[in-house]
Amino acid sequence: MARTGPRLTPQTVEVLRLLLAAPDRPRYGRDIARQTKLKTGTLHPILARLELAGWVESFWEDPAAHEAQGRPRRRYYRLTTDGERVAGAAVANWRASAAPPALRPNPGF
Numbered sequence: 001m002a003r004t005g006p007r008l009t010p011q012t013v014e015v016l017r018l019l020l021a022a023p024d025r026p027r028y029g030r031d032i033a034r035q036t037k038l039k040t041g042t043l044h045p046i047l048a049r050l051e052l053a054g055w056v057e058s059f060w061e062d063p064a065a066h067e068a069q070g071r072p073r074r075r076y077y078r079l080t081t082d083g084e085r086v087a088g089a090a091v092a093n094w095r096a097s098a099a100p101p102a103l104r105p106n107p108g109f
Contacts, residue, residue: 005086006049008094011038015046016087019056019077023084026059026076047077055083 006012014036019027027035033043050056058077066073079087 006053012046013091013094016091019079023079026078028074028076055087
């Protein structure tokens, strides 16, 4: 069976959970890293894979916003409409498959 989305590692699931908590709210990389406790070297490849799969979209903030604050420009990420749908289902399936065998639903009943 062909895989239709990015590989779901525990780190990827954490990123998706955070984005799913407020799907319309754009988040910048450092904020995502802080909240998920992932290093940026782990986080940014995950975000790139999610964007390549079409689950996430990114955009740069308006230059006036960061220049006025004297900081580097931020790149924001948010789930796409399709990304919200498939990520929600993927995280739910991942949770079910990650559960101990005794807690997994039995399809025979």
